[in-house]
Amino acid sequence: MVTPPALPQSDVAIGIFGGTFDPVHFGHLRAAVEVREKLGLADLRLLPAGDPPHRSGTVATAVQRLAMLRLAIASCPGLQVDDREVRRAGPSFMFDTLTEIRSEAGAAPLFLLIGQDAANMLDTWHRWRELFDLAHLVVMRRPDAHFQCAGELRREIERRRVDEPGRLQGAAAGSVLALEITQLDISATLIRGLFAQGRSPCYLTPDSVIEYIHAHRLYSNG
Numbered sequence: 001m002v003t004p005p006a007l008p009q010s011d012v013a014i015g016i017f018g019g020t021f022d023p024v025h026f027g028h029l030r031a032a033v034e035v036r037e038k039l040g041l042a043d044l045r046l047l048p049a050g051d052p053p054h055r056s057g058t059v060a061t062a063v064q065r066l067a068m069l070r071l072a073i074a075s076c077p078g079l080q081v082d083d084r085e086v087r088r089a090g091p092s093f094m095f096d097t098l099t100e101i102r103s104e105a106g107a108a109p110l111f112l113l114i115g116q117d118a119a120n121m122l123d124t125w126h127r128w129r130e131l132f133d134l135a136h137l138v139v140m141r142r143p144d145a146h147f148q149c150a151g152e153l154r155r156e157i158e159r160r161r162v163d164e165p166g167r168l169q170g171a172a173a174g175s176v177l178a179l180e181i182t183q184l185d186i187s188a189t190l191i192r193g194l195f196a197q198g199r200s201p202c203y204l205t206p207d208s209v210i211e212y213i214h215a216h217r218l219y220s221n222g
């Protein structure tokens with residue numbers, strides 16, 4: 001009898017949506033839900049950056065941003081929070097994070113979700129070329145937004161681009177898919193600004209997040 005090959009540690013495709021989430025808002029959450037449904041993912045993880053290398057700093061601490069994310073997804077089945085970057089010391093490089101997740105996921109497809117704005121700057125990320133060895137890239141774009149990158153990044157994206165989610169299913173990593181999702185014109189910057197001005201953030205982020213921000217006196221300039 002032929003012995004079946006050893007199963008990978010996990011054969012469940014995983015979506016990874018990284019960000020600072022300072023704070024998380026409905027723009028992030030709606031995007032996560034739509035990508036999860038369009039790719040048929042059982043496991044979609046929002047992954048807050050512990051110490052984001054591209055930012056001069058966050059307003060809320062990593063632990064507070066993590067707590068807000070947990071509150072935000074509490075009532076949404078299929079979304080999870082991955083806290084590994086908050087637990088890990090040092091700068092939060094996506095390359096290190098994906099390397100860790102790849103070692104846990106075996107040969108399962110990994111999908112790294114990023115917004116169009118972030119995709120256009122991918123070549124500023126640590127070891128960006130090797131990200132394609134670890135995951136597929138899913139670029140969440142506005143209906144009228146386009147890739148605005150040049151040089152090597154543009155060539156990599158053109159070379160790897162596929163148009164259909166089904167084309168990603170057979171491989172663990174290496175392709176780029178642009179997905180149109182409902183873009184709510186909400187940013188964390190907008191929400192921080194509203195709190196700083198004493199204005200209402202209602203209907204931009206879940207009530208549980210708003211309550212947390214008030215309870216911890218975040219974003220209000222004292």
Ligand code: ATP
Nearest residue numbers: 019020021027028031114115118184186187188189
């Ligand atoms: P800030 O205003 O502080 O820069 P942000 O609202 O852009 O924050 P981030 O945590 O920096 O949020 O973003 C994480 C990811 O979420 C990025 O890939 C970004 O493109 C994407 N994103 C941010 N806002 C939206 C939105 N309204 N809809 C879809 N994706 C979004």
